[in-house]
Amino acid sequence: MDTELDIQLFFQEVASICALEQAQQEERNRKGENYNLFSILSIERYELKHSALIANLLNPKGSHGCGDAFLRAFFDITLKGITYPFEGCTLLRSDTEYYTGPIAGETGGRIDILIHSSRYGLIIENKIYAEDQDKQLTRYDNYGKMTFGADKYLLAYLTLYGYDASKKSTTTKSTEEVGYLRLSYAEDILRWLEQCVRLAYNKPLVRESLNQYILTIKQLTYQDMNQENIQKIIDLAVEYPEVVATLSSKRDAIAQGIREKYIFAELRKYADKKGWLFDDTEIANPKGDNKIHLRKEGWNGSIIIAADRENKKSNYGWWMNLWIGIDSKEAGAHKLACLKQKNDEYPMGWEYLTTPNWYSAENFPAMKTSVAQEIINKLDEIIEELGIK
Incomplete structure (x- = not known):
């Protein structure tokens, strides 16, 4: 069994099915069948x-x-x-x-x-x-x-x-x-x-x-694909179980690659454009927290993008329950209107992001298409309300 060749053939077939799905979606859009007030x-x-x-x-x-x-x-x-x-x-x-x-x-x-x-x-x-x-x-x-x-x-x-x-x-x-x-x-x-x-x-x-x-x-829930096309992909997966097993075993590495390419890279570009420091040193530490800090020279604080952990000894490297907040030691700091919640540790506010975790395969499409922009939109609101130039 030539696994490398199987992978190549598998993705060629999937790409063909996805191209068909895209054409069908465009036709449904033309007919107004995807019109949805929600x-x-x-x-x-x-x-x-x-x-x-x-x-x-x-x-x-x-x-x-x-x-x-x-x-x-x-x-x-x-x-x-x-x-x-x-x-x-x-x-x-x-x-x-x-x-x-x-x-x-x-x-x-x-x-x-x-x-x-x-x-x-x-x-x-x-x-x-x-x-x-x-x-x-x-x-x-x-x-x-x-x-x-x-x-x-x-x-x-x-x-x-x-x-x-x-x-x-x-x-x-x-x-x-x-x-x-x-x-x-x-x-x-x-x-x-x-x-x-x-x-x-x-x-x-x-x-x-x-x-x-x-x-x-x-x-x-990413089920809006045509059912016939879904069945084709399922049948294809059944035909190439070794490929599916290989992809499944590398899920965490795939998630890491998607985070880096579509989220972290875009946030670095944003920070550079705004003249902010993008600090991901805690991510590099195997026992560090899943936290990114954005800092501005002259401001005694940072904007944090982070993931929760169930307890202090678990979930290293697991990007789950994502949130954004402000870490500031300024006396008398008050909660920003653009952030939904606050606590003693983050009196200026924090809130959860809409995509709940960045390791689950169900969220890979959103991680590619919308997560970075959601964070950037919130960063714009925070920076504007902070009044930091």
Whole structure:
């Protein structure tokens, strides 16, 4: 088996399929088939907007006019056939950002989506880009126990690809982890929405709105490619398993190459153009933090682009939960309006970037096309608000 030749043939075939896909996409654009208000308004970037839409669809009194059909379908399809628990409920509610009290240890916080009656609750934590908060699922699990009682609620954790929640979110005082159901936009929500389209067959406005939202989810999860072309690539991968194995084994090196070529190189160019120092010395250190500093002569501080770590001894080299913030020792520093959050360590502010990690293959397309520009746009806002020339 000539692996080098196989790789060459594999990529030739993939390139041919991608060229066909591009031509088909251009034809769909010409016909207006890719027109999508969700994308035009950049709604796909905001978790709260997704939560509001999903909660409305799950609400029997929602403006969709389909009663509890969508909620029943959610249990039948998305929740793995769990028996519908709201039969005969007249006091059924759907809420977003539901306030459960001030955060104190293992209680409190705001639930993204809560579907509830007096006897049962469906609690959904919706994570697209944001990081888990400390004891977040533990707090919501305790709310379910206290409000509905054991076995009278379901805690679900919804992410783009069905990721596990972090241990800091699920660990309890007894060091046990709370139970929850993993859900994904890529599979579970898509299958449910497709069923909702069928259920709304006689409501054209609802049906077409759902179709646009389905397109948005497919774009978010990189599934908007023609299904026939996807199957061709799958068949090709089956034909050349050695090539797929080689590529898979080098995923981290590929991710590093993509980061360097499409993100770090662009940020270096930006820093040079602005007359700033691009400091990546911590990245070069095998035991260093995943942090880039941008510094300006005469300013006692730096703009940081960094990745979280679960704890001080893990995740070296793993670019996950990306964020941008300001590290400044200036007395009386206040939070910038262009940054969403602040804490004692970063009083001038910080916020997460929309692409959650830079090692996952699902994010490679965004790392090539949009991540650097997103950071540059935010850097422009920060520099302008700081007033640094």
